[in-house]
Amino acid sequence: MLFVAILVKLLYIQVWQYEELHDKALTSWNRQVPQQTERGLILDREGKVLVTNQLHPSLHVMPGQLEDKDLLIRELTERSGLPETVVRKEVERKSYLNHLRSTSQALTKNDVAELQTLGVEGLYSSLAFKRSYPYNSLLASVLGFTGADGSGLAGVEYTYDHVLKGINGNLEIYTDAKGKRAPSNPDEWNPGRRGYHLQLTIDLAIQQLLEAKLQRAMEAYKAKQAIGVVMNPKTGELLAVVSLPTYQPEDYQSASPDVIYKNLPVTMTFEPGSTFKIITLSAAIEENLVDLEHEHFHDPGYTHVAGHRLRCWKRQGHGSQTFLEVVENSCNPGFIELGHRLGEERLQSYIRNFGFGASTESGLAGEQKGILFSKEAYGPLEHATTSFGQGISVTPLQQVAAIAATLNGGHLVKPYFVSRTIDPYTNEVVAETFPELKRRVISPETSKKVRETLGEVVAHGSGQQAYRSYLSVGGKTGTAQKAVDGHYLDGEYIVSFIGFAPVQDPEYLVYVAIDAPEGSNQFGGTIAAPIVGELFEDIAEDSPALFEKKKTWNDLPETIVPQLIGETKESVLPLDYPFQLIWHGDGNKVIDQLPKAGEPSRPPYTIHLYTD
Structure with a gap:
C-alpha cells in the first residue's frame, strides 16, 4: 500500500503537475539580460527625420559565471579610461546580474564588440540606444530630451513618451543556484517591440529659416530672448516654433534649467502691446461701432481716463485722422475710444471668446493661461489700457490663435503640432490629428475687413518694414514695456510683429518677438517687422500687394x-x-x-x- 501511494504521488507530480512545476523551475533558473528597443523616430511634416537613435550597447556581468574577473576588469579599465576602483565596484556588486552602466557609457560601440571577442564567460552585451538629434539645437524647446534610461524628460520626448517608447525585449538565460549556465535549457531571445514614430506639423525648412533669422537678430541687438511662431491660420497647424536661447538636447545637462524647461511661445506671458489692438478693432467692426474710412478722430497725444493721462506713443499726437489711420498709426487714444464704444462687458466677452485667459490646448508642454483682470479689479482705467494691449498678460501662442481667428473667416482654431502616429513596422497611420474649430468669434465680413485694414498697416503705417511689392502682406506691430512685480522696467521693451500672407486668403501667420533689444530704435516696426518680411520672401508665393506702399523720405531704391x-x-x-x-x-x-x-x-x- 505504501509503494502504491508513492507511485501515485510520483505520477501526480510528473504528469498532472508537470507544467506547473516545470514553469516554476524555469522561473527560478531564469536570468534576464535586458534588451532595449528603439524609440520611435520624430519626423517633420515632409517625413524628414528630426530625432533618431544611435546604437550604444551596454555591458552586463553575471558574477556567478565570471571565471577570469581580473582580466575583465583590466580590459574594461584600459578601454573606458575610468579608475579601476569604479570598474571593480560595478563588476563585483552582489547581484545575479550587474549592469556596468558607467563603464558602458565610457566605451564606444567598437570597444564593446572587441570585448566580446575575448570570450569572457559571464560577460554579456545588450542592445541599448541613445537619442540623436541630426539638427543639433534646432527645435530643441519643442522636441525636448531623454534621460540615461531612454525615458523622455522634456518636450515631445516627455509628453509623448508612452507613444515613442516601445516594449523592451530580453535575453533569457537559465542558470543553477550558483549562477552557472544550465546547458539543458537553451537561451531564449524576446525581441520586444519598437516605439511608434511621431510625425509633427513642423516644416523643417521654415523652422531653420526663422530660427536663423531670430538668432541673428538677438546677436545684432544684444537681446535677452527671441520668440517665433508660424501657423497655418486656417487649420491651426504649427509650422515653426522658435524659443531662443536654445540648447543641445544631447548635452542638456550643460544647459540652464531656465532654458531647457521653457518653451517661450507657451510658457512666457507678457503684455502684448499693440498687436492686441487687432482684437479691439475686430470687436468694434463686428459690432458696427466704427466707420474706418469716413469717421474721424482727433488725437492731441493723450486722453484722460479716471483721473489719469494716458499718452500716445507719439507725444505731439496724430491730430485729425480717420479711424483707418488710427489703426495704421497704432494710435493709443483712438483705440481707447473704440474700447469705450464697446463697453467693459462687451470687450471682455470678446477677449475671452478669442481664447485669452485659457490654454490653447496645443499640447505643448508647460503652456500657461495668461492673466486677465478679474471683474472686481476691472474699472475704467483697466478697460482703457486693455483696449490697446496693456495691463493684461498673454502668451505668444494665445495671440497667434486669436489673430488667426480674425483672418480665417472668424473661427477660433486649436493650434496643434503632432500630425500622425505611425507604425514602425508597417508604416500605417494608427492615429491622426485633424483641424479643430472651437467656435466662431466674428463674421466672415468682419474678417475680410480686418485683413484689408492690416494690409494697409503694412503699406501705409507702422508695419512698412514688412512690405514687399511682389507679396501681399498684412500685419501689426507691437512695442510693450516689460513689467516685473507690478512695475515697468525702465528702457526694457518686448518688440513684436504679427504678419500674414497673402492678405486675400492667408496661408501663413507669423509672430516674432524680441525681448529687451538694445539701441534707440526699440520698436516692433523697425526690429521685428523686417524679420517677418524677409521670412515671407522665402516661404510665401508671389502675389502682388493689394496696396501701394506709402513713400517716405528714407526709402531706399531697388x-x-x-x-x-x-x-x-x-x-x-x-x-x-x-x-x-x-x-x-x-x-x-x-x-x-x-x-x-x-x-x-x-x-x-x-x-x-x-x-x-
Whole structure:
C-alpha cells in the first residue's frame, strides 16, 4: 500500500503537475539580460527625420559565471579610461546580474564588440540606444530630451513618451543556484517591440529659416530672448516654433534649467502691446461701432481716463485722422475710444471668446493661461489700457490663435503640432490629428475687413518694414514695456510683429518677438517687422500687394543683383557695400548665389553666396 501511494504521488507530480512545476523551475533558473528597443523616430511634416537613435550597447556581468574577473576588469579599465576602483565596484556588486552602466557609457560601440571577442564567460552585451538629434539645437524647446534610461524628460520626448517608447525585449538565460549556465535549457531571445514614430506639423525648412533669422537678430541687438511662431491660420497647424536661447538636447545637462524647461511661445506671458489692438478693432467692426474710412478722430497725444493721462506713443499726437489711420498709426487714444464704444462687458466677452485667459490646448508642454483682470479689479482705467494691449498678460501662442481667428473667416482654431502616429513596422497611420474649430468669434465680413485694414498697416503705417511689392502682406506691430512685480522696467521693451500672407486668403501667420533689444530704435516696426518680411520672401508665393506702399523720405531704391558665380572671395569683397554678403561654405570660389543675378534686390540688399 505504501509503494502504491508513492507511485501515485510520483505520477501526480510528473504528469498532472508537470507544467506547473516545470514553469516554476524555469522561473527560478531564469536570468534576464535586458534588451532595449528603439524609440520611435520624430519626423517633420515632409517625413524628414528630426530625432533618431544611435546604437550604444551596454555591458552586463553575471558574477556567478565570471571565471577570469581580473582580466575583465583590466580590459574594461584600459578601454573606458575610468579608475579601476569604479570598474571593480560595478563588476563585483552582489547581484545575479550587474549592469556596468558607467563603464558602458565610457566605451564606444567598437570597444564593446572587441570585448566580446575575448570570450569572457559571464560577460554579456545588450542592445541599448541613445537619442540623436541630426539638427543639433534646432527645435530643441519643442522636441525636448531623454534621460540615461531612454525615458523622455522634456518636450515631445516627455509628453509623448508612452507613444515613442516601445516594449523592451530580453535575453533569457537559465542558470543553477550558483549562477552557472544550465546547458539543458537553451537561451531564449524576446525581441520586444519598437516605439511608434511621431510625425509633427513642423516644416523643417521654415523652422531653420526663422530660427536663423531670430538668432541673428538677438546677436545684432544684444537681446535677452527671441520668440517665433508660424501657423497655418486656417487649420491651426504649427509650422515653426522658435524659443531662443536654445540648447543641445544631447548635452542638456550643460544647459540652464531656465532654458531647457521653457518653451517661450507657451510658457512666457507678457503684455502684448499693440498687436492686441487687432482684437479691439475686430470687436468694434463686428459690432458696427466704427466707420474706418469716413469717421474721424482727433488725437492731441493723450486722453484722460479716471483721473489719469494716458499718452500716445507719439507725444505731439496724430491730430485729425480717420479711424483707418488710427489703426495704421497704432494710435493709443483712438483705440481707447473704440474700447469705450464697446463697453467693459462687451470687450471682455470678446477677449475671452478669442481664447485669452485659457490654454490653447496645443499640447505643448508647460503652456500657461495668461492673466486677465478679474471683474472686481476691472474699472475704467483697466478697460482703457486693455483696449490697446496693456495691463493684461498673454502668451505668444494665445495671440497667434486669436489673430488667426480674425483672418480665417472668424473661427477660433486649436493650434496643434503632432500630425500622425505611425507604425514602425508597417508604416500605417494608427492615429491622426485633424483641424479643430472651437467656435466662431466674428463674421466672415468682419474678417475680410480686418485683413484689408492690416494690409494697409503694412503699406501705409507702422508695419512698412514688412512690405514687399511682389507679396501681399498684412500685419501689426507691437512695442510693450516689460513689467516685473507690478512695475515697468525702465528702457526694457518686448518688440513684436504679427504678419500674414497673402492678405486675400492667408496661408501663413507669423509672430516674432524680441525681448529687451538694445539701441534707440526699440520698436516692433523697425526690429521685428523686417524679420517677418524677409521670412515671407522665402516661404510665401508671389502675389502682388493689394496696396501701394506709402513713400517716405528714407526709402531706399531697388537695385539689381550682380553676377557673382565664378568669382573669388577677394574679387567679391569690394561689393560688401551696399550689399550684405552672407557666406556659406569654406571654399574660395562662388558656385551659387541667392538671389540670382539680374533679380531686383530690396533693402537690406542681402546676397547669400555658396562656395565650393
